[in-house]
Amino acid sequence: MELKLYNSLTRQKQLFEPIDAKRITMYACGPTVYNFVHIGNARPAVVFDTVYRVLRSVYPKVIYARNITDIDDKIINKSNELSIDINVITKKYSEAYFDDMQALNTLTPDETPYATDHIPEMIEMVQALVDKGHAYATDSQNEADKGHVLFSVPSMPNYGELSKRNLEEQEAGARVEVAGYKQYAGDFVLWKPSTDNEPGWDSPWGRGRPGWHLECSAMIKKHLGDTIDIHAGGHDLVFPHHENEIAQSSCANDGKALANFWMHNGFINIDGEKMSKSLGNFRLVNDLLKQYPGEVLRYVILSAHYRSEQNFSKELLDSAWRTLDTVYGFIRGIDPQAAILNRTGEGYKALLDDINTPVAISELYRLAKAANQAQGAEQQSLMAELAGLADILGLLQQDPEQWFTVARGDDQLTTEQIEEQIQARQQAKQDRDFAKADQIRQQLLDAGVVLEDSREGTQWRRA
RNA sequence: GGCGCUGUAGCAAAGUGGUAAUGCAGUGGACUGCAACUCCGCCAUCGUCGGUUCGAUUCCGACCAGCGCCUCCA
Numbered sequence: 252m253e254l255k256l257y258n259s260l261t262r263q264k265q266l267f268e269p270i271d272a273k274r275i276t277m278y279a280c281g282p283t284v285y286n287f288v289h290i291g292n293a294r295p296a297v298v299f300d301t302v303y304r305v306l307r308s309v310y311p312k313v314i315y316a317r318n319i320t321d322i323d324d325k326i327i328n329k330s331n332e333l334s335i336d337i338n339v340i341t342k343k344y345s346e347a348y349f350d351d352m353q354a355l356n357t358l359t360p361d362e363t364p365y366a367t368d369h370i371p372e373m374i375e376m377v378q379a380l381v382d383k384g385h386a387y388a389t390d391s392q393n394e395a396d397k398g399h400v401l402f403s404v405p406s407m408p409n410y411g412e413l414s415k416r417n418l419e420e421q422e423a424g425a426r427v428e429v430a431g432y433k434q435y436a437g438d439f440v441l442w443k444p445s446t447d448n449e450p451g452w453d454s455p456w457g458r459g460r461p462g463w464h465l466e467c468s469a470m471i472k473k474h475l476g477d478t479i480d481i482h483a484g485g486h487d488l489v490f491p492h493h494e495n496e497i498a499q500s501s502c503a504n505d506g507k508a509l510a511n512f513w514m515h516n517g518f519i520n521i522d523g524e525k526m527s528k529s530l531g532n533f534r535l536v537n538d539l540l541k542q543y544p545g546e547v548l549r550y551v552i553l554s555a556h557y558r559s560e561q562n563f564s565k566e567l568l569d570s571a572w573r574t575l576d577t578v579y580g581f582i583r584g585i586d587p588q589a590a591i592l593n594r595t596g597e598g599y600k601a602l603l604d605d606i607n608t609p610v611a612i613s614e615l616y617r618l619a620k621a622a623n624q625a626q627g628a629e630q631q632s633l634m635a636e637l638a639g640l641a642d643i644l645g646l647l648q649q650d651p652e653q654w655f656t657v658a659r660g661d662d663q664l665t666t667e668q669i670e671e672q673i674q675a676r677q678q679a680k681q682d683r684d685f686a687k688a689d690q691i692r693q694q695l696l697d698a699g700v701v702l703e704d705s706r707e708g709t710q711w712r713r714a
Numbered sequence: 715g716g717c718g719c720u721g722u723a724g725c726a727a728a729g730u731g732g733u734a735a736u737g738c739a740g741u742g743g744a745c746u747g748c749a750a751c752u753c754c755g756c757c758a759u760c761g762u763c764g765g766u767u768c769g770a771u772u773c774c775g776a777c778c779a780g781c782g783c784c785u786c787c788a
Contacts, residue, residue: 526788
């Protein structure tokens with residue numbers, strides 16, 4: 252039983268070999284909390300939650316950390332814009348994030364470090380970089396430029412390893428305005444000065460705040476170690492974010508690798524276009540949850556391989572919902588069984604092969620369908636295997652009866668009303684008044700309730 | 715200019731050097747008072763053109779069409 256993962260660093264799928272099989276360490280870049288998160292933020296959360304679940308099925312202990320970025324210029328801007336204290340904003344949106352992620356059935360990471368709780372660690376790392384000649388404080392001659400500390404990219408010979416970038420070759424097409432205080436165009440900020448009305452912390456270079464990349468490096472070192480097994484995030488973070496994290500950590504830790512495996516998820520587009528503010532096509536998880544169960548969103552995300560791009564659309568969501576209806580329909584009324592993971596099953600094997608969730612999901616469907624048709628011990632065994640696979644995918648965690656009967660969106664009828672109507676229809680059928688029976692059924696259908704007759708009676712579900 | 719990705723049925727999405735999983739939709743049939751559910755069946759030669767090979771959707775090359783990063787970004 253081997254786990255293979257695609258490693259962005261080597262650009263190939265390779266056998267996952269942990270540093271310490273008794274303690275797996277994994278870090279995923281979390282959100283900057285200045286707004287509700289959109290579906291694109293949900294993808295890494297769901298994907299790496301699944302990776303976490305797979306790892307836990309293989310190894311006895313996995314430490315998964317996902318940070319909250321609660322100090323950032325975007326947050327400061329929002330704070331100024333709305334004249335609301337920055338802490339109020341970060342509290343509100345970090346809580347909203349946790350709620351959304353729970354709706355997507357992601358497990359709570361073992362560590363949720365906040366950037367602002369790690370200022371001393373960050374300062375310490377900057378100091379180490381300065382001491383080792385990998386960083387420099389800007390000249391204090393010019394008052395405006397004073398107080399910056401920059402990472403010196405030329406001080407690191409193998410800079411660019413992750414993104415395979417050669418800074419010289421990029422200059423031709425790059426439109427980066429180079430700040431005057433930089434010694435080299437590619438140098439990036441470790442520490443920047445804060446004005447009096449900006450949040451800041453005292454440091455050897457004056458009152459200021461950390462640069463974007465620094466927190467991850469500092470928090471990884473503190474909570475997980477100098478070198479971790481897996482570092483994950485969205486594909487767009489490869490450069491510059493992760494590249495710079497590597498530079499900081501590696502140089503601060505005397506050349507040790509920051510992570511052995513780098514995993515990056517592909518983007519989510521909306522109706523064929525990238526989500527962007529100018530297009531106004533952001534899909535907030537919070538809004539989508541008003542129309543779809545969280546499980547539908549999770550299912551959609553896992554129905555494509557995590558490295559490929561995925562196009563979100565209403566059609567995709569509706570289709571996923573119908574599929575889940577079918578699957579829950581298969582197991583509705585069957586006694587649930589304690590989960591037993593079939594480690595030689597196709598679904599689990601697919602997950603071990605670079606987290607191939609689409610194949611695992613098709614196996615989930617196959618098992619549910621087979622359970623629907625089986626009887627007795629065979630059925631129990633299929634249900635146990637189904638539960639085992641479903642647990643790793645974080646799907647099918649609801650009671651099927653609930654899945655079908657909990658009101659969806661704008662449903663008007665209560666369960667009691669529906670069952671009353673079903674009784675009335677039953678009577679009409681017994682009286683062989685089919686016209687009336689059909690009329691009741693149609694009325695219910697118009698109200699979003701589908702009836703399913705069987706020898707045992709009438710079952711209903713919301714559609 | 716540099717780095718990189720994608721192109722498989724109406725939609726979604728796996729996959730393999732030996733004629734392509736799966737889901738949704740559609741469709742034929744069974745079941746049903748009629749439906750719904752369910753069951754049985756049908757529905758693609760894998761962007762184009764070359765090359766390698768006994769054989770390619772799968773390898774190589776070119777081309778076409780999309781797209782991402784290089785600036786905040788999941």
